[in-house]
Amino acid sequence: MTTFWTETVNRLTPYVPGEQRTGTDITKLNTNENPYPPAPSVLQAIRAVTGEQLRRYPDPESVELRTVLAEYHGLAIDEVFVGNGSDEILALAFLAYFTNGRMLQFPDISYNFYAVYCALYGIEARTVSLDEDYQLDLARFEANTGGIIFPNPNAPTACAIPADAIAQLLERHTRQILLVDEAYAGFGADSVVALTRQYPNLLVSHTFSKNRSLAGMRLGVAFGHPSLIEGLQRVKNSFNSYPVDVLAQAAGIASMSDDTYYRNTVAAIIRTREQAVADLRLRGFQVLPTSANFLFARVPDGQAGKLFKRLNEAGVLVRYWDKPRLDHWLRITIGTPDDMGRLMNCLDA
């Protein structure tokens, strides 16, 4: 019964995240989670939160967390915004900046949520095709006709774009927003956070879910010119005053003070990734160059759907899309060396 649904609800095709199956014999390589837990200091910070803190509202402006993030990136606090995961930040940013009656451009193969936000807010989407090698050519974006968003590295391809290419785009795209979604930039891609000082139309989003191992916590960050951040604050304070709870603020602050730990876990993931790329190529897979904590691999016989299903039955979860240009490929999260060993064993079996 949908008597009371509005047109807004009717027109939606919600985003479908990867399966969150649990179980002892599951190797979960389908949602790009970090195989290593967060730093011990993060757990300590969470466990130090008291009942007295929980009974009170959190700081609605997350001042301490934003200060720590600003210092880390050499910015001022008014250039930093935090939210309930980078998905919430994207949702607020679309509402704040892309509901201007113009079309929004993004790659045709990219994070699927962008098209979902467009449907939610009635934004006209214009997609830009990846080239024959699945690379994003920034020259294909039309400058200034509307906003632009892309992930760097891209998803699900894992391919990164160098900062100077993004700066070139910003030189010609000056009158509308560019949002660079750096959810996976912590695994070796260039970050353009520093460019926000030069380009007042550049917004950059980060997440604690990937290189900082806090997917369970929901914490995201955006960086940009103070006026862009103020616009996000205005929309956030018209939507939900306190999206980041006291535990997430405490965990985020602790996380940023423990960089050595994360440098080590990221280095381990990169080592495992390089080995996995080599192992898959040895088995006849085509693997795109990856700068993320996942890889995108073409199955030797092209029957990715079949392989996806067989792996799933064997307890190895990866991601597959039954869509043109993607349906011969699997997206595989980089787990521990043991996780990847199990995947290779399954492929050999």
Add this chain to the structure above:
Amino acid sequence: MTTFWTETVNRLTPYVPGEQRTGTDITKLNTNENPYPPAPSVLQAIRAVTGEQLRRYPDPESVELRTVLAEYHGLAIDEVFVGNGSDEILALAFLAYFTNGRMLQFPDISYNFYAVYCALYGIEARTVSLDEDYQLDLARFEANTGGIIFPNPNAPTACAIPADAIAQLLERHTRQILLVDEAYAGFGADSVVALTRQYPNLLVSHTFSKNRSLAGMRLGVAFGHPSLIEGLQRVKNSFNSYPVDVLAQAAGIASMSDDTYYRNTVAAIIRTREQAVADLRLRGFQVLPTSANFLFARVPDGQAGKLFKRLNEAGVLVRYWDKPRLDHWLRITIGTPDDMGRLMNCLDA
């Protein structure tokens, strides 16, 4: 510089929550926080969450938490929705149900966020005046011309409406949504959660911030017909897949299993409230009948702004609005007996 702001951002007047000042000598009676901490089991549940859980995404559908909530209220899981605080739920519900091109009715003196959501989404607001005694007369709502929302008890008046009056409204208002915001219903007002079974256009929102002492956590709930809940899910899954993190899910589940603790803290607050009402009346204040964890009191000389400022300087934070019909009044949260004693001492000084 606001070069890149859209009309959406420009037209906003964001909600302003009460001051979150901290300090050892502050008596905080300004944001309707519970003076008692959450049950020890909640802290245990939070501290039992592991790094392994934090590195993975939470269950996007919060199945276990929703099951516990459904059982508690005698409903099915598909009649229960959870979100990042009841403010997020209201924000999603407005987007899902009130962007239908019709006007939305709510009391002229009410939770200020309703008007903010209307501005955010471009919804036409029509306010219904409270009567001369600051009571909400449901007969003043026009049925079926658009959605209706009100808090029960109302804020900042603290006055409640009995369930049978709401049922009468639902008998004539059948073709549009009624959203009853029961943020404060845990302190003695009737809840209409059970009526959602009879009226498929009734949506009811709850929060863990008030009677369950978890303002720092951000956890809200909505109850309604499965089709209304499905609409909320569709919008939520088009906005942010994982708004409720693993810690909030664990805390919520623990909270619902510890009802005796909350019955006791609520009973203590009600006792303190009745004493505070008597003490204020003794001092010449007019106090509206209260069914919430706060009260609304008219200052004897009507100079509420002056008293608000003096209390603030003395470290006693209450809430004041410099607006017609409100500017002689203060909203005062019910704290511990000691908190209220300090307030009375300040008033006597």
